[in-house]
Amino acid sequence: MARPNSPEPKFRRRAEDRPDELLDAALTLFVAQGYAHTSVAQIATAAGVSKGAVYLYFPSKQAILEGLVKRAVTPVADRALAVANIAQGDLRATLRSLLGSIVVGLTDPKVFAVPKIVIREAVIAPEIAQMYRNAVLDRVLPFAIGLIRQGVDSGQLRAVDPELTLRTIMGPIVLHVLLSEIFDIRPERGLALDALAENHLDILLNGLFAQDPESRPDD
Amino acid sequence: MARPNSPEPKFRRRAEDRPDELLDAALTLFVAQGYAHTSVAQIATAAGVSKGAVYLYFPSKQAILEGLVKRAVTPVADRALAVANIAQGDLRATLRSLLGSIVVGLTDPKVFAVPKIVIREAVIAPEIAQMYRNAVLDRVLPFAIGLIRQGVDSGQLRAVDPELTLRTIMGPIVLHVLLSEIFDIRPERGLALDALAENHLDILLNGLFAQDPESRPDD
Amino acid sequence: MARPNSPEPKFRRRAEDRPDELLDAALTLFVAQGYAHTSVAQIATAAGVSKGAVYLYFPSKQAILEGLVKRAVTPVADRALAVANIAQGDLRATLRSLLGSIVVGLTDPKVFAVPKIVIREAVIAPEIAQMYRNAVLDRVLPFAIGLIRQGVDSGQLRAVDPELTLRTIMGPIVLHVLLSEIFDIRPERGLALDALAENHLDILLNGLFAQDPESRPDD
Amino acid sequence: MARPNSPEPKFRRRAEDRPDELLDAALTLFVAQGYAHTSVAQIATAAGVSKGAVYLYFPSKQAILEGLVKRAVTPVADRALAVANIAQGDLRATLRSLLGSIVVGLTDPKVFAVPKIVIREAVIAPEIAQMYRNAVLDRVLPFAIGLIRQGVDSGQLRAVDPELTLRTIMGPIVLHVLLSEIFDIRPERGLALDALAENHLDILLNGLFAQDPESRPDD
């Protein structure tokens, strides 16, 4: 306090982004080992500070988890809503670019790391799942559902249930990302999320079944 | 109380189904609190035995988790393959009854509890996820994928990728079950899994979009 | 009691030497792993009986240790005193055959196993060391000391302290057996106890030092 | 009590000699009760710290035992080798002062406590016996044996086996210390180690037997 003209602290160990460094360290460790198997000491070491210092920035281990989710929540929702701007004109094109955005988002490990942690640790920290729900899902889902509803109302989409249809659209891609890591499933090469999205979109657009014998093209 | 020659022996004996009772207790606790937050003492108490007795049947806490998965694995795979018998004749009907079976299966909390635990604890016990993969997924998925491939080959289905298509078919339902609990999402009343399946099937059969007159043959 | 003319129990699992079988099993295990690291269950298994059966013959684990010592105590003392019969005539011959007997005794692992256990476990079971002392040492040592005293009194031995001299006679051999196993010391080949006894006896008889310059042969 | 700003902090800090304090406490307890019967909690209490604090300095209970041996090993070997300087000139004098040093060393309970523990716990921790062997015995014994060999070569000693003779020299004294405590043998007053050494030296120098005139010179 009243620091006496500090002598050029330009290159001092930046102290105000300590929390962020701690969160980064915690994120990596939580993803790799789970919350319960990660000790505060490990987080401190990974962030390059002492065990005690962690408690200068976070009152408890659980608070680190909360901080992680809080930090991730706003950009994710923002990113999702940014897609809203695409949502104009042809619905097919919108759907295609929407799925594209999702694929890009899920491919970046940083983006999906926090949701994965939330899903995993929801049992022991329900309030965190709640927080995530409020901050992300409750902001993003209604918008997406509204989009579908408009399509139905305008007659572009068939008379489907908008909320349930959102699950049909999103489910395969999200679950794939979630499970492929857990069960070590690698369809062909890599995650092949784009191939999955391609095939999925095809079915959404054209249905699963061949229309009828004579109209079927020979592709 | 003050009942002279007490009719309750200090401990029950010869419980041949102790392992099962312990697994039941563990399952409930693991679902409710997660593996890490469940102590062996809690499992023992819930099963009505002493802490030490647990180790009469399982050599370690982790072995309980494994026992849980082992016990669940066979019936699940069997149940899934039993659906195989439905898989004859019209593919639309097959698909409908297949989804119906899945909905019934996932609605029973007992059935999906173990997979949920496996998914949650995969990070700290990868070999258990592996076990589940080998015992369930590797038995069931190839069969399902083969079914789709036959549909494609016979011309009933459009020229979709069988493996990726399976994700489109299963994804929405499985993810819904997985996330609805975590995020406490209850669409309208209950899980409404049947409504979801209905809407999903509708999209699979007819596509998402209203047919524009010229492209739609005569479906 | 009053067993109704038992139908030829000739080849029945001999039940009355169960205690001995248990002691045998315990001895082996105690020697190999120490008392603390040997569980009653191990003893039972090694003896081919159930855990509970052990308690039909011994009231506690410690009682097994005591039983072990009790069983070993009498024959050891007897064997030692049997050597007394040799103790006649020339003292040099007596000493030589005495050391020979000791060497033979210590070479047999069975004989020295119990004393080794007693020595090792004396801290946690002082009453057992006491028992050994009373039953063995107090019977054998006075006799040996008396022998030495006679030698001194008769003028065959120099004017040494009989009690302390007994330590000089016995110490090297006993310590060698005790430590060679512990420190994995193998002088040349095997324990070479006989060579040690030979050399030791030589020193006892002739002293360590060459008598004087001129009398020394030219080795 | 009701002393406002208590002058006794909840815990002491920065005790750089904590490890030593813990080793001291452990040594006392191991000597009194044996390794297996001493709990980490006991060691902690005896050292005036909490159970957890022990693990700040030693990774395991066994590591305490090792630390104990490591700490004792260097001074013992050093002390032994310091005797080397005495080893010049007349061998009789050397032997006398050597035994004197040993007696002094063994009389100090601190010095012999660790070897006694090593001997006792060798079965369950053979690597510790090995460590002791390497650090102490392998440094000291060759020197002592060499000394004897020189005596033989120079003709001062008779043609004895140097290695085996070392046992004759050391055995009685070491075994006496080892067993007297175990069997609660107290010859007359105290350990009387000096009397033992005196008598032992006498025999080494002059042999046990009274010289019969004719046989002595060149037997």
Next chain:
DNA sequence: AATGAATGAGCTTTCATTCAT
């Protein structure tokens, strides 16, 4: 602001002993 020594509750696991059968 930062440290890291210290705490103490809690965990998994072992095992001598008991007892219903």
Next chain:
DNA sequence: AATGAATGAAAGCTCATTCAT
């Protein structure tokens, strides 16, 4: 006489959190 399931009291060890410095 014999079993072995069951107990319960430890034990060794971990770790989130506190606090003197």
